[in-house]
Structures are given as structure tokens and as C-alpha cells.
Amino acid sequence: MSQIKRIVLDVLKPHEPTNVEVASAIGDIRDVDGVNLSLYEVDQQTENVKITVEGTDVNFDLVLQTIENLGGVVHSVDEIIAGKKIVEEEETLHDRG
């Protein structure tokens, strides 16, 4: 299995633990180099966040387990980059239209 370099997740989480605590907990996972957590929707009990995790060999199961332990639910896995180098999404003619 090739190494996972980046994961982008759409997560629904409670207000507590805070986004700082969630980002920090994911950042503490072994082989994770950095985390970006962006808040894009706030409801009465929950908030939707986009979590981007980058690293040399990100353990996907451990990231999911950490989020679930913090009370979050992964709605979707929006992007996965794996292999020897990071390959960005290319814009196609369809996207331009």
C-alpha cells in the first residue's frame, strides 16, 4: 500500500471539544505533519468542519478513530492523495464550463 500524503474530510462535530482541541489532537498523531481545520457551518448543537491532514504517511484509520473519539462524524472523504509525491487535482474543460 502506498503512503497517504493528504486527506480532506467533511466532519460534523459537537461544539465541545473545541476546534482547537480537535486540530491539536489530530496534529499529535504520528507521521502527521500538519492539520488545517476550517469551520463552514454552525448549528445549535453541532458544527461542520473541513479537516485537511497532511503528512509523510498518514494513518487514515487512526485519523478516523481520533475524530470519532472526539465525538465527530465523518460525512465524507473529499480528497485523498497517496503515493510518492503530492498530485494536485487538474482542472478539466468540464470544470471550466
Added chain:
Amino acid sequence: MSFNIEEGRYIILGSIDGLLATLGIIIGVSVVSASNAVIVSAAFGGAIALALTNGVGSYLAESTIEHGKLAMTEKSLLRKLNNTYVESQSRRKIAKGALSSGGASFIGSLIPLAPWIFSVGSVAASVGLSLISLVALGIYAGYISKQSYAISVVKMVALGTLIVLAVQLLRISHLVQ
């Protein structure tokens, strides 16, 4: 274990309860018996009972609210939060509420009781120590509420004095009979 504003509520509630209820017991019992041992036994029994009822009361109230909050969050998330960080934080909050309420009540009870424990007991000493503690509690309440310390102290001492006066009135009515 650190205490925040939430626990401050229980510390103030428990302390006032312990302080004034025990002072009431001391004033009341001192009318019928001047014996140091009788007053200490009665007040200490009251202090233990107050600490337990405050602790258990806070535990039951806090666990009701926390479980309700958890249930609402679980409904929104469409998942159970058993064995998660969220549930463990909730359990910690319940325990801290019970401990701070029961503990503050017991410590508060010991203040008016202290002169009697050290055999220098007099109602005046108990009342004096209680008023000093109410001043300290007023300062703490002012710090928590970010309001004027002076107003907070005056409120705390005035309400405490009212309670002491009410108990003293009962003592007078007892003497009249």
C-alpha cells in the same frame, strides 16, 4: 483539577449553605445547652449531612442536565457518544460539580464550628468568623461575576446578616416562652 466559572457557582452555593446553616445550628443549640461537646456534635452532624446532601444534590442535578445535553448532541450527530472524549468530559463535569458543592459546603461548615472545636467557643466568635468568610466569598463572587467587589461583598454580608438575625429572633422567641 482546576475550577472554572461553572464550579464557582457550586463553590458559592455550597459555602453559603454550609456556613449559614451550621451557624444557625450553633446559635440554636447554644440556647438549650452551653456544653462544647453538645454544640460540636450537633453542628458537626449538620455539617456532614449538609455536605452529603449538597454533593448528592449537585450530582443528581448536574447529571440530569449533562445527560440531557448529551442526548441532544447525539440526536444532532445521529450517533451515540458512549466512550468518547465528549462523554468523559461530561462525567468529569458532573464529578467536579458534586465535589465542589459538597466540599465547599463542608469547608464552609467548619468555619463557624472552628471556635468550638478549639474549645474557645462563643456564638460571637462563630458569627464574626462567618462574617469574615462572607466578605471573602463576596470578593470571590465579584471576581467571578466581573462586577463591583464592594457591591458583591455588601450583598453577601447583608444577606448573611439577615439570616443570622432571623435565627437570633427565633432564639429570642424561645427565651420568651
